[in-house]
Amino acid sequence: MEGREIGWAMVEGIIAGLKPSVKEEAIDFDKIFVRYNVLEEEKKLGLKPEELVKDIMPKDEPWKTIAYAVFKGDAKTALEETKKALEKFPPKEIVDKGLAPGMHAVSKLYDDGIYYLPQVMLSADAMSAAVQFIEQKVGAGKVEKKGKVVMHVAEGDIHDLGKNLAKVFLVADGWEVIDLGRDVPVDEVVKAVEKHKPVMVTGTALMTTTMTAFPKIAKKLIEKGIKIPFICGGGAVNEDFVNTFELGVIAKKAHQAPKFAEAAKKGISWSDLRAKWHEIAPA
Amino acid sequence: MVVRRYTSMAYKNPDDIVFGKAVYPVYERFGVPIGAGFVVPEIKVAPKPGSEKDLETFVKHHKEFTEEILKLCLQLGFNYIMIEQEHVFQQTYNPNYAYETAHAQVELAEKYYNEYGIGVTIRHTIGDIRKAEAEGGLRESDLTKRMFESFEQAAAAGVGDLAIETLGGKEVVDYAVARGDIKGVLFGIGVCGSEDMAWTWPQIVKIANKYGTIPAGDTNCSGANTVMFLAGGLMDREVSHTMAALARAIAGARSLVAVEAGARGPLKDCGYENPIIKAITGVPVCIECTSICACAHIDVMGNLNRAIGDVYSNESVEYHQEFGGSTAEVWTAVTGNAAALSNTALQAKQEKILRDLLTYSDMYRDPQGLILSYPNAYRIGKVITQYGKDPYLRAKYAAIEAGNIILEAAEAKKLKLSRWELETLNKAMETLKALPDDADKFIDDCLKEYANVPYFNPKNYGW
Structure with missing residues (x-):
């Protein structure tokens, strides 16, 4: 050529x-x-992902096998080994010692710029399959969660990929997600927040005329004395808009979600989150 | 349902593909020729938040920014303008919103055409507001009825052409792409998307023909653009850019269905797959790329599609004020001046030089640009027509051909790939080549594999 x-x-x-x-x-x-991605990757060529997370991963069985199954996104092995472990160990121990370290390792590699989204998704799928099995066996609510997050897509909008990705990050990090789905009316969101008392609520929208539901939700929450962070994102949603209403905090990437939730759980106010999101949950 | 399938190329030589010229030009109302030796600028404005609160406010807002656009065109001396209204939810859900906004805009188009001679056409892109999970699904729900009624109302109001971004298969694509699953992407875009278009488009064409409006085109915004946006810039790590390139080639096979059902172009602006479809069909295309649509999104194809586009679009901009004027005015100026450069090249008979400069500026920046550069788009088009009668097979082999193009360019050291991009490409190629050539077998297999994907319901696709 x-x-x-x-x-x-x-x-x-x-x-x-x-x-x-x-x-x-x-x-x-x-x-x-310049294809900077090629140059950046060359800097990391010598790194071995498993070496980088060896301190996170368990060394004893059966935790080691379970953790590595999650780490590698091997849902089948994660599920089979969890089934076996459940015969001998309590659910909390399986999650804490096996499943969570595997997920934590993948998340760390993602945060460090070494792993990519599909790797996180497959690991999250593996972990979810195992957790769902445990919950079926011992009952939902028996697996301890960090807290609750209510998620929705604005009324009139069906573009839910961003919400679904953020949900995966939250579930993988140990949060209970109340997923209201897409095209959700304002009052339904408010009712869910009242009922579930989450640490934060999220909303996504693709259109300029559907994101207008967000200030309505925020207003109704404030009227009810609820002042949790309302994390907003999506195609049409920008920081200028989100900063026009109380509770609103902009989110730009799905992987920010667990960091926002951690901050909310610690009691960091929506206004502080809005002011410091670059440091607390960088995009 | 679909009346024809493309098994040969409208262009016999890729070197003939150039901006502003199409094998089959389209002549819109109020004096706008498209693909007939001119590049026409396009402007699209997303109504400002809150304007949807009632019909009166909504129509007034549309009138105001439409008139701002037309006045600006006079100020800058533009010959032609396409004003596109991409419906927000309320505009399609309430068909009277579709009629009243279209009517107000068409009246202004006619007024300016009659008073000043400026060619103005109004496009209404009806929102695909259907929900897979609604009672009646994609085909029989109240939302579906409202969608078609809005087509009818916009056509009755006299718009120049009608378009849509159908979203068939989106639920599968969303699920698959986040997991790096090319098989799911192929099924979602190439099979479900094509099936949905084959059901939807004959009905759109029928409505358009009833009113003498042009049935223009579709785009895989809900699929391949979602993949492209997730792939993002060079430093993003959500989706590999090689995966995004394969998804785009598949979208070429899918969005072609609109033309097969009777769409005449100009195809929808956000169809980045349009170079492939123009090469196959010869219909004119609207295009966008970052150099003229950064107000809406940033991609790594800065100038590329301007090389072959017949209408240059800003994609979308929310209405607000900038130093230079309202965003409606500012982005009309941007697309109008980009079109003026291309029209100058056409008049000077230097269009192929400008075409190639626009192409080279992005051809090796990214795998996505590489496969959409016109010689390669042509090559993918040829493969699509080779398997033209089978929507699944043509999508599969379009993806494989795109993969071959990327690997050849990498081998020739023209396109630098990261290890991740190469690994994901090799894995995808291996998967694609292992898939059966029997569409029924593939579909049966996918119906099992993706049975639990949220919102996926085979009934929505006639299975």
């Missing part, structure tokens, strides 16, 4: 008659753009 112009490049059998328009060989592409 070297030296051919674009009209010719990579087109089989139909090059006759073309006249060069712009010569590719005249262009030094390195002077147009």
Whole structure:
């Protein structure tokens, strides 16, 4: 291909008659753009992910096998080993010593810029499969959670990918998520918050005219004396808009969700979260 | 339901594909030729929050920014403008909102055309407000009826053309892409998306024809653009850019269905797969890319699609004020001036030089740009037509061809890939090549594998 112009490049059998328009060989592409992702990855080439998290991972069985199954996103093994472990150990021990360390390790590698979203998702799927089995056996609510988060997509909006990704991060981090789904009316969100008393509520929207539900929700929560952080994100949602109503805190990426929840649980107010989100939950 | 399938290319030579010219130009109301030797600028404004509170406020807002756009066009001397209204939920859910806003905009278009001779066309993109989980699903629910009624109302109000972003298969794509699962992406976009379009589009064409409005096109915004947005910039780590490139090639096979059902273009702006479909069908296309749509989103295809586009769009901007004026005015100026440059090249008969400069500026920046650069889009189009009669097979082989293009460019050291991009590509290629060539077998397998994906219901796709 070297030296051919674009009209010719990579087109089989139909090059006759073309006249060069712009010569590719005249262009030094390195002077147009840099693929920084390639350069960044080269810096990390020598790193071995398993070495980096060896202090997090358990060394004794059966925890080691369970943790590594979660770490590798192997749902089948995670579930099978959890089933076996449940015959001998209490649920809390299985979660704390086996499942959670595996998830923690993946999250750490993601936070450190080494792992990618699909790896986190597959690990979360593996952990969820095991936790769901435990809950089926011993009853929902018996597996201790860090706290509750109510999530929804604004009324009139069905774009729920962002919510679903944030939910995965929260569940993997040990939070109980009350997922109200998509196209959720304002009053339904308010009722769910009253009922479940979460540490925070989240809302996502893609359209400028559906995100207008957020200030309505915030107003109704305040009227009821509820002043938890209302984490808002989605395609049309920007910080300027979110800062126009009380409780609102902007979120830009799904992986920020557990950090927001931790902060809310510690009692950090919505106004402090709004002011310091860059430090507390960087995007 | 679909009347034809493409098994050959409208363009016999990729070098003939250039901005502002299409094999089958479209002539919209009020003097706007598209793909007929001109690039037409497009402006799209998202109504400001709160304007939806009642019909009167909503229509008034639309009138105001439409007139601002038209006045700005006069101030800057633009020959043509396409004003697109991409419906917000309320505008489609309430068909009278669709009629009244369209009517107000068409009246202004006619007024400015008659008074000043400026070519103005109004596009209404009806919102796909259907919900998979609604009673009646995608095909029989009240939301579905409202969607088609809004098409009818916008057409009755006299819009120049009708478009949509159908969302069939989105639930599967969302699930699969986050897990790096190319099989699910292929099923969601290539099979479910194509099936949904084959059901939806003949009805849209029928409505458009009833009113003499142009049935324009669709886009895989809900699928391949979701993948592209998740893939994000070079430093993001949500979705590999090679995966995004494969999803885009699959979308080429899928969005083609609109034209097969009778859509005539210009295809919808956010269909980044449009270079592939223009190469196959010869219909004109609206395009967007960061250099003219950064108000809406940033991608790594800065200038690329301008090389082949017939309408240059800003994608969308929320209405507010900037130093240069309202966003409606500012972004009309941006797309209008980008179109003016391309029109200058056309008049000077230097369009292929500008086309190639626009292409080279992004061709090797990213795998997504590489596969959409016109020679490669053509190559993918050829594969799609080779398997043209089978929506699944053509989507599968489009993805494989895109993968081949990326690997060849990497091998030639023209495109630098990160280890992750290469690993995910190799894994995806292995998966794709191992898939059966029998569509029924593939679908049966996927119906089992994705049975528990939230909101996925085979009935929505006729299974």
